[in-house]
Amino acid sequence: MLKQKIAVLVDSCSDVPAEIANREYFEMIPMGVFFGEEEYQDRVNIEPDEFYQKLAKANPLPTTASPKGELITKALDNLSKRGFTQIIAVCISSGLSGTAQQVKIYAKNYPQLQIEVIDTKNIGIASGFAAVRASEVIEEGWEFDQIVEEVQRVANQTKVFFYVPTLKYLIAGGRIGRVAGLVGSIINLKPIISCDDEGIYYPVAKAHGEKKALKKMLQLVDDTLENAQKFNLAVVHGLNEGLMNQISTEFKNKYPNMGKFYNGDISPALGVHTGPGLIGIGVQIIK
Structure with a gap:
């Protein structure tokens, strides 16, 4: 059991390895995936196998959207209910998605939480690696400010x-x-x-x-x-x-x-x- 109540919030496009993302102090916010009028939540009700089957027949091609505000709120509510008071949000590049900015906006609704958003300037597993490093130093007992600094340092390299x-x-x-x-x-x-x-x-x-x-x-x-x-x-x-x-x-x-x-x-x-x-x-x- 962790002594500190530090959590990690990630978006689905950071592709955090499942063995890390399944830890109790993790929460994921899903991107939106659209096949015409059909809307899916990334890695919630559509997985890669089903996605590629649908992609092969798709006309027009599918589109994506940043996570809805209600899903960001739900994720933050979940962490708060579980007793977490400090949150490191690891997001894919703000140059490719509005997710980091969205999380910053909705974080303002939670003055009781200390939330730091890491814009990894990366995507996929390269963004997910920042969350992996966060999990390592959380479990080593680092202080919140030290963790934020370390995660940003490693994200940059x-x-x-x-x-x-x-x-x-x-x-x-x-x-x-x-x-x-x-x-x-x-x-x-x-x-x-x-x-x-x-x-x-x-x-x-x-x-x-x-x-x-x-x-x-x-x-x-x-x-x-x-x-x-x-x-x-x-x-x-x-x-x-x-x-x-x-x-x-x-x-x-x-x-x-x-x-x-x-x-x-x-x-x-x-x-x-x-x-x-x-x-x-x-x-x-x-x-």
Whole structure:
């Protein structure tokens, strides 16, 4: 039983590993996923398997929305009822979503709670890694202010790299960011996408064909790690489990000294903007 009453609030697009997100001091707010008039709550009443089945037949393509205010309120009410008085809210990049701003607005309705919102400037597991670090230091008994400072520090040195077979879904969802310059390029040009310092998508590398693109992505991980002494890695997928497993095996052989390692699938709300076939890699440097 934890002595301190510190909780972690996350949005569904942070893709926090289930073994962490299921802890009693976690609460998730779901993004909205829309197939026409059909509305779903991300990872609540639609999971990745069902999502990709529906995506294959969808016309027009699905859309997403930031969490509704009532869902943010419900999450904060739940934590308050469970006796938590301090909350670290870990949100995906404000450059890609209005979630962080929404949480800040609704937090003002809870003067009895001390709420700090961390805009990770990242997405998917790279954002989720901030929540993983929060859970570690909460369980080590750190003070709230120290935890906030540490989570922000680590968020600033966490990177995401992802490969998508087509830019079609990013374009349709309006999340193209600085990747827009690649639209209309040679058909087999495969970009590796990351988030810049402002949390906006940009092409960090590109290659001809999937094989070369994946090789570049692995090199980017190497370059990011440099002389890191303590780090965590994750490989996630969107309907591409075989390739995820292949890359995971490579990592386990190449980095036997890494700390934690996670696999998982991306949330349906992220799948809306990336489509099937995604491979994502999260790199979290602790020191």
